[in-house]
Amino acid sequence: MTKKERFKFTKTLIKQLRERRENTYYGDTEVPPLHLKTNTNGNGYFYLIKRVQGKKVFVSYGSSDEMTVEQARKAALDDIELMRQGINPNEEKAAIRERRLNSFTYADLFAAYKADFQVRIKAGERRPKSLEDAQSLFKLHTKPFFKNKDVRDLTNDDARKIISDLKTAKSPAISNKCLTQIKSIFNYAKKEGLISDNHFAVAKKFAEQPRERVLTQEEEIRLLAALDEEPQVFKDIVLIALLTGQRKSCVLSLRWEEIDPQQRIWTIPASKAKSKKGLVVPLIPAAMEILNRRSQEAEQGEVFVFPNKRSKLGHVVEKTGQGSFWRRVTKRAGLYSDDKAQRLTFHDLRRSTATRMARAGIELAIIQKALGHSSIAITQRTYAHHDLSQVRAGLEHISNEPQTAVELLKEQLRALTPEQRKELLGGL
Numbered sequence: 001m002t003k004k005e006r007f008k009f010t011k012t013l014i015k016q017l018r019e020r021r022e023n024t025y026y027g028d029t030e031v032p033p034l035h036l037k038t039n040t041n042g043n044g045y046f047y048l049i050k051r052v053q054g055k056k057v058f059v060s061y062g063s064s065d066e067m068t069v070e071q072a073r074k075a076a077l078d079d080i081e082l083m084r085q086g087i088n089p090n091e092e093k094a095a096i097r098e099r100r101l102n103s104f105t106y107a108d109l110f111a112a113y114k115a116d117f118q119v120r121i122k123a124g125e126r127r128p129k130s131l132e133d134a135q136s137l138f139k140l141h142t143k144p145f146f147k148n149k150d151v152r153d154l155t156n157d158d159a160r161k162i163i164s165d166l167k168t169a170k171s172p173a174i175s176n177k178c179l180t181q182i183k184s185i186f187n188y189a190k191k192e193g194l195i196s197d198n199h200f201a202v203a204k205k206f207a208e209q210p211r212e213r214v215l216t217q218e219e220e221i222r223l224l225a226a227l228d229e230e231p232q233v234f235k236d237i238v239l240i241a242l243l244t245g246q247r248k249s250c251v252l253s254l255r256w257e258e259i260d261p262q263q264r265i266w267t268i269p270a271s272k273a274k275s276k277k278g279l280v281v282p283l284i285p286a287a288m289e290i291l292n293r294r295s296q297e298a299e300q301g302e303v304f305v306f307p308n309k310r311s312k313l314g315h316v317v318e319k320t321g322q323g324s325f326w327r328r329v330t331k332r333a334g335l336y337s338d339d340k341a342q343r344l345t346f347h348d349l350r351r352s353t354a355t356r357m358a359r360a361g362i363e364l365a366i367i368q369k370a371l372g373h374s375s376i377a378i379t380q381r382t383y384a385h386h387d388l389s390q391v392r393a394g395l396e397h398i399s400n401e402p403q404t405a406v407e408l409l410k411e412q413l414r415a416l417t418p419e420q421r422k423e424l425l426g427g428l
Contacts, residue, residue: 009036009069018044018064034076036064046072052083059089104194106146106185110138112194113185124271129249134181141170142178151186152195159199172206179203215242215344215352219335223344226333233306233316234325236290238349243287245353245371247274248346252316254305256295264288268372279372284396320346 006027007013014036017026021040028034033050046067048059061067061075079089117134120126145162162182167175179200186198215223220242227235241251250272258267266281273279283291294305304315311317320326326346330336335344350371357367 006032009034009072011069014044014064014069018042028073031073031076031080033080034072046075048076048079048089050080050083052088053086057083057088057090103148103150104152105148106151107143109151109185109189109194110143112192113188116188116192121271124269125276127249127271127274127276129272130274137177137181141174142166142181151189154195154199156199159203163200163203167206172208176205176208179205211341211348211351213341213344213348213351214355215348219333219344220352222333223329223335226329229332230325230329234329236294237306237316237318238329239290240287241346241349242353243284243290244281245350245357246281247350248318252306252318253313254315255303256298256305257303259283259291259305261288261292261295273372275372277372281370281372318346 004024004026006029007017008030009026009028017036018038019042020038021042023039025035025037028036033048035047035049037045037047044064046061046064048057048061050057050059059076059079061072064072067075082089082092114131114135117126117131121128121131145166149158163179166178170178182200183198183203186195186200189195190198223238224235227238237251240246240254241248244251244266246266246268250268253272254266258269259265260267264283266283268279268281270276270278291305298305298307306316307314308316318324318326327336330344337343354367354371357370
């Protein structure tokens, strides 16, 4: 191979040199150590030739098809600066590749966390729905902020920047969920010895206002009227949610084996409960009427109370997004709004049930037991003072309350102490 003259490299000139199909190389007049190597196949490659500590070093950059002249010059100048510092660019690149191969990224950390989560699901300690939510949050929100950085090399400054970027890019609600997940994952990693420090341990969340949206009597009439235009299964789902105060995931995945028609109770297994503890829910007559009807109409061997053969899970799935039955119904009833604070969510049904029980004068501890909601303010000893008959009586008030009791609701809520109001409305 022979070396020919130097040129000021340009895109046009490089094309002409490659078309000669000669096995040779050329120098750049702008950055003298930068060269272009051509061959008989018409290819061209950028590389650097420079002596470092008496030894000639060759640094390859890549094809002129994939790299512009400007990019090649910048890469060459960067490597020349490394050489001035006594660093061999090839050795530096090899070290970087080695670090990448042995790096432990946030994605790797989440994979370990997920594996542990799956073990806990099998043990009945965690819910599959929680893992589904965690994976969605990781993929859509938290992962991009860590990029491919090795989590073992994170510093307090890195953590502060990630938190700052997160709070700037995301809404307060999403930001708080992300911080909860990040803290949880890094706590797990530290406990397992995967990292030495959790730089996110003291990260502060946004102060969020408790959601207080509840369904009024007038709104309930509109909601049920709107449901009349939907298949019966959707109306039954909403009514069971209102008459039991249970979470959407528990209602939708309700199995016949969880219902005891003789005792008139619904036993929610710990694997489904957010509190990770099993819950026994009394079923009032209005709820039993729906369940008895659905039982008579169910196909032989049907597992779910609200089945859907097209769903991978086997039961009705409701994401509340565009095209969902909840979106259709709330729009039809005039209960949907672009303002999240004003629109009626499925979870507001649960809060509405709790509010009506409070309006009926039911103690807060009874309401919390009925909903299976854990609280540091109400101890397990307090819960133990109330049996299922009291919970059943509280739920009975839902169907027996006066139809014109909106003002009574306001008075009852005003009668609650600030602590009780926060626990009732903010904790749900």
